[in-house]
Amino acid sequence: QLAESGGALVQPGGSLELSCAASGFSFIESDIHWVRQASGKGLEWVGRIRTRAKGYATASAESVRGRFMISRDDSKNTAFLIMNSVKMDDTALYYCHSAPDDGVDIWGQGTLVTVSS
Amino acid sequence: SFELSQPSSVSVSPGQTAKITCSGDVLAQKYVRWFQQKPGQAPILLIYKDTERPSGIPDRFSGSTSGTTVTLTISGAQVDDEADYYCYSAFDTYRVFGGGTKLTVL
Numbered sequence: 001q002l003a004e005s006g007g008a009l010v011q012p013g014g015s016l017e018l019s020c021a022a023s024g025f026s027f028i029e030s031d032i033h034w035v036r037q038a039s040g041k042g043l044e045w046v047g048r049i050r051t052r053a054k055g056y057a058t059a060s061a062e063s064v065r066g067r068f069m070i071s072r073d074d075s076k077n078t079a080f081l082i083m084n085s086v087k088m089d090d091t092a093l094y095y096c097h098s099a100p101d102d103g104v105d106i107w108g109q110g111t112l113v114t115v116s117s
Numbered sequence: 118s119f120e121l122s123q124p125s126s127v128s129v130s131p132g133q134t135a136k137i138t139c140s141g142d143v144l145a146q147k148y149v150r151w152f153q154q155k156p157g158q159a160p161i162l163l164i165y166k167d168t169e170r171p172s173g174i175p176d177r178f179s180g181s182t183s184g185t186t187v188t189l190t191i192s193g194a195q196v197d198d199e200a201d202y203y204c205y206s207a208f209d210t211y212r213v214f215g216g217g218t219k220l221t222v223l
Binding site (some may be wrong): 033042043057099102103104 | 150158159165166170214216
């Protein structure tokens with residue numbers, strides 16, 4: 001299972017940190033992705049962090065690059081999405097997602113981020 | 118950047134076959150996953166590696182591929198299959214979703 005938390009109302013230009021707590025699968029061996037969905041819109045891939053074995057490599061979508069960072073704490077089975085310089089367009093439900101094996105696919109229920117003054 | 122194109126909507130009557138396409142140049146070399154999403158719910162994986170079905174997914178959901186287009190086929194569509202469907206693939210270090218297809222069964 002994955003469980004997101006940390007969503008909140010934040011002002012434009014502000015910062016926020018989302019958490020994704022994992023259980024029931026081998027977190028340390030699994031890449032973690034963040035996906036977002038604005039109300040009434042489609043799914044948008046935000047970014048991912050690979051495992052320790054893959055050097056904790058990160059990648060992110062062009063829309064958030066340079067503003068959002070992804071990290072993980074394997075000792076706590078938790079991944080993080082650090083959002084800086086947020087914009088109104090970042091308003092969305094944020095999911096974390098992992099596919100630890102072929103045919104195995106895990107999503108959280110999402111945490112809502114609202115960017116508004 | 119790369120893009121995956123899907124029709125915005127598909128409509129079928131109950132019992133008919135629904136086909137949802139996903140097109141993109143990268144699909145000639147990369148696998149696609151298909152997700153189903155119902156309102157207020159997280160996505161569910163229907164198909165991976167273009168044609169493989171996870172355990173627990175009914176066999177009326179199937180995937181096929183031809184060149185740069187992959188297709189999700191729902192045989193004998195049911196009212197309960199009304200949902201948004203997304204294709205998803207990778208390119209280099211990045212991932213992308215198609216724009217989504219709203220399936221109406223009525």
